[in-house]
Amino acid sequence: MHDASSRPPLPGHLRWLAALAFVLTLVAAGWRLPDRNTTPAFALPPLAASPAAGLISQGMLPGVGSSAASPSLARLADGRVAIAWRSAATAARQQDAIWFSVFEHGAWRQPFPVSSTEEAAGSLFAHVRQLSEPVLFQHGSALHLWFAVSGAGGRSIVHTRSDDDGESWQGLARVAASPLANTDLRLRHPPLAMTDGSLGLPLSQTWLGGHGEWLRLDAAGKVLEKSRMPTASAALDPAVIAIDARQALALLRHPQQAGLQLARSDSAGEHWQGAPAIDLGGSPSALLRLPSGRLLLAGNAGQGRGTLAVWIGSADGSAWQAPRIIETAADARAEFSEPSLAIDGDGRIHLAYAWRGEGIRHLVFGEAWLDGGQP
């Protein structure tokens, strides 16, 4: 190693040049600092009246690839519902892809891939081996899509957006959410919209047991600030719902045990406090506010993934009803998992979930169906 101190001293004007450059760039960096506005409130979407209907439709999504999983539903600006999901490579020469489709006139449009492993690697200039966990969300005129890319070493979250309801997508950009590029960040649930056009995105960090995190992103998907969700024990996959303009409730699951960890915020996500855990007898994961104002959770009831159920909760999440079973089976291949919920412009509720590792099942129903009748 060469030692800088062994070199001849710099001429005087170069010393002053270094100092001048430092001061100027310090001022420029200060100029670039984000505005120190107070944290915006949650933008609460208007609740459309739900049709007085039961189960409206059910079916499988158009098959693509040999394995489809991790569906993510989102309501578009015009009230239609879109979906993104992952198809995994199951043979040589295949590659993972994130697929996209829109539900209109009672049927899904022909799906098309938003990104594949090769396209993601080309866009990020990095080695990418796997794509997973898409999360779709419409905010204003932009349709946002996040998903996880895994390559040599670990996994990170990337973002893209579409300004034409998913017809075309911008290039991918990594979400700078961690000082280690390949920490195991997990993204499972959609963000909340904020009144200033930014987004609050819940995700979890699986290191050191796991904990929930809250990112506030600008409209372009860049991180503006970050806060941590304290819970009594390790917790993953926060699903967040706004109670009012400033209050929010986050439901997180324990990595190994049953029950849900809770965190609450009274500052529109800027700070979070732990709350007493609850046990609903399963591991619910998708969260939605119903047209009546009540909360709807979807996930696996009991042990394993053989039973998919929904739970209805009070508007503030303080009380929950017994689960309603959506689908259950006892055979060895029974797996109904990774549910996603959305509500369309007509107040109809959409539920999509991975079905037996073969495809994605999609149900459309009115809120009345949740309160009575048989599946």
Added chain:
Amino acid sequence: MNALSAYGLLAHGLIFGALASLLPLGMLRPKAALTATAIALIAGIAPIMHAVFGTPSVTLLVLAVLHLPTRPLAPLGYRGALGLLVFAALFYPAALGWGSFDPYALGYRPLLLLCLLALAGGFLWWRRHYLWLTILAVDLAAYASGVFNNLWDVLFDPLLVLLAAAIVGRHHLLAFIAARRR
């Protein structure tokens, strides 16, 4: 493609070239570094480094560039490397979830960090570490460009910490060998 991805790829190519320039090749060292940079970019080494280590910090890139000329500069000495290691040992566990304080979050609205950097710049000027003052100026210029989202990502990264660990380890290894020869 975005600017940060392109930066990450090119920077890793240069860092690989700087690593190659550590080989004892005498006068051929700069040419070996140039060849290694080209190979890293063409043969897919840089994308793998990009995937494993993430986007390199500007500090690491500048240190790599300073190491490429015929007469290389290596301003990161033993004491600086040891200081960086101690800081990283506190920073990374806290940023990854140990405790309730997340120091990485400070980098998104880095007014406090900029104040601390102003003090650090004054210290470097007082101690006549003009090269480090210039490196910090390049870091701040990179942050001001808007390409980076978090000021910490400009200042240091895991690969730079590994480099610091190698410098500290080498120092102690040489000291150990010297002690054995006495």
